[in-house]
Each structure stands twice: as C-alpha cells, then as structure tokens.
Amino acid sequence: MKTGFVGIIGRPNVGKSTLLNAILGEKIAITTEKPQTTRNAIRGIYTHYSDDELPEDLQMIFIDTPGIHRPRTKLGSYMTDAAIGTLKEVDAIIFIVDDKLSDGPGDKYIVDLLDDVVTPKILVINKIDKMQPDEFAEIYKEYEDLGLFEEIIGVSAKEGTHVENVIKEVAQFMEEGPMYFPDDMITEHPERFVVSEIIREKILMYLQDEVPHGVAVEIEQYKEEEKITKIHAVIYCEKKSHKGMIIGKGGRKLKGIGKSAREEIEVLLGTKVYLELWVKVKENWRDSDIALSNFGYKE
Numbered sequence: 001m002k003t004g005f006v007g008i009i010g011r012p013n014v015g016k017s018t019l020l021n022a023i024l025g026e027k028i029a030i031t032t033e034k035p036q037t038t039r040n041a042i043r044g045i046y047t048h049y050s051d052d053e054l055p056e057d058l059q060m061i062f063i064d065t066p067g068i069h070r071p072r073t074k075l076g077s078y079m080t081d082a083a084i085g086t087l088k089e090v091d092a093i094i095f096i097v098d099d100k101l102s103d104g105p106g107d108k109y110i111v112d113l114l115d116d117v118v119t120p121k122i123l124v125i126n127k128i129d130k131m132q133p134d135e136f137a138e139i140y141k142e143y144e145d146l147g148l149f150e151e152i153i154g155v156s157a158k159e160g161t162h163v164e165n166v167i168k169e170v171a172q173f174m175e176e177g178p179m180y181f182p183d184d185m186i187t188e189h190p191e192r193f194v195v196s197e198i199i200r201e202k203i204l205m206y207l208q209d210e211v212p213h214g215v216a217v218e219i220e221q222y223k224e225e226e227k228i229t230k231i232h233a234v235i236y237c238e239k240k241s242h243k244g245m246i247i248g249k250g251g252r253k254l255k256g257i258g259k260s261a262r263e264e265i266e267v268l269l270g271t272k273v274y275l276e277l278w279v280k281v282k283e284n285w286r287d288s289d290i291a292l293s294n295f296g297y298k299e
Contacts, residue, residue: 002175004090004092005063006060006091006092008062009086009094009096010096010110011097014096019124019163022158023044023166024045043061043189044061045060045185047179061181091174092120095114095123095124096126097124097126099130121150122150122152122153124152124166127156127157128162140154150173192219195233196233198261199233200215201261202260202264203217207246214239216285219232233278234277234278234279236280237279238282240281243279261277262275
C-alpha cells in the first residue's frame, strides 16, 4: 500500500475545505462564503483499494489548513503558523487558487514560501465553472511560467469536476508504507470537534460583518444516551452588542442557528439530538493565549 500526507494550502476562501470534502466524498470540513472559515488544520483520510481507475492501494491523509493571510490577532497568527507548519510535514502539497490572477499579495506571499520548499507541489485552479476558457488559460500560463509545479489541474470542487484528476496526480508522490488508519475512518477528529465546527458554520451563515470571526464554540456537555445525544454548547463572542446580534429579536437568530446545526448533527451522528445553545461574552479572546488554548486553537 502507498501512503503519505498531503497539505492543502492557499489564501482564504479559495475552496480548500470544499476540495477536501469533494476528495473524501463526505463533509468533514465546514465551508462558507466567508474567508478564514477554517481555524484548525483538518485531517481527512482517503483510503482506496485498487480498481480500473486507480490500480493501486492507497491511503492519503489530507491536511486542510487555515487560509494563509497576514494576521491581525493572535488567533490569526496561530492559523497562519499552522498552515505554514504543514509544509514541513507532508509528502506533497496542493496549492489551490481560484479564478483571480495571482497579482494580489496573498498568492505572491504563498508562492514565495513555496519557492523554498522541495516537497512536490501541485497547483489546483478551482472554480473553473465560473471561468471562460481564455481566463483559465491566462491563469494556467501565469503559474506555469513560475516553474514551481509538477502539475496544474483545473477543477470545480463545488461541482466535483476533475477532482479525480487531483487524486491521481497526488497519488504518484506517495510511497510504500503502513496503513495509518482503519479504512472506514475519514477523519481523526473526535465527534465533539466536528459538532462544534458545524455550530460555528451555522453562525457564519446566519451572521454578517465582524461578528462571525469573533465567535468561538465550546462543547460543555456531550452525553450519549440510548435514543438521543444531548449536547450543551456555549457560543463565545467578544462584545455585548454581538451577543444581542447572535441571539436576535425574540431569540429568533439563535433558534435558527440551533435548528440548522441540530439537523446536520443528527445526520452526522445518525441519532436524535437535543442541542442547547448559550451565548457568553469573553472580551478580546482572539488575543488571549489562555482563551485560545481553552478553545483548542493553541497547544
């Protein structure tokens, strides 16, 4: 069996988590239209047994990293450090870009980082469903001229288009090794973590402006009973005014967040779920080492 680790990097909101979910065929990483949705490095496990399409046994561990950006808070620094640190741990790197040319500082910053890395690198141009052929050709040539990438592949992660080409390309850089995880396991993260991420995703979907990135979710109680799982979660925000926005008039917004999260958690767990949400204020938690550690963002 060939095994190895693959890092997925890119600037915020280019579709890294969407690509990971598409590769695995199941959702393990939350996705929204908002940048910096991913905060922790999410490990997704892809196991494949030889067939006509891909004639070899494989287990590849994909690491979906936070979007690389210039941080403004300690949380931002942690996220960026986690993403950059991934480059040193993996056997192959997927650098994902979208339908924008690379003349922005975000992509240039990442290209400069990759220039010093000897690990095999594959460029994935995402969102081809939004591009005209000449637009794709222009972006393709711009990155091809850099001479950094073993292969350049166009995909639509959202539609699942050409995702199999990414898998085949990455597979050639894996080496013979042990199976790290059981073949029915798609993530090493505990259910509590995935549940907290689902709740945070719904907050990001329901709220606008600066509130979502000042929000953390902590699971205080997770109790599995015979016919139901009871979950008590606390949503932390940085300002009192944000607390009111999260709760909404008559508690409507919080109820909507809870209902949407509960329905998805029930699908994940395959059981009925009782979800209780509370909102608390913890000022400036994104710049607090203690808070970042408590919320699992920093060791």
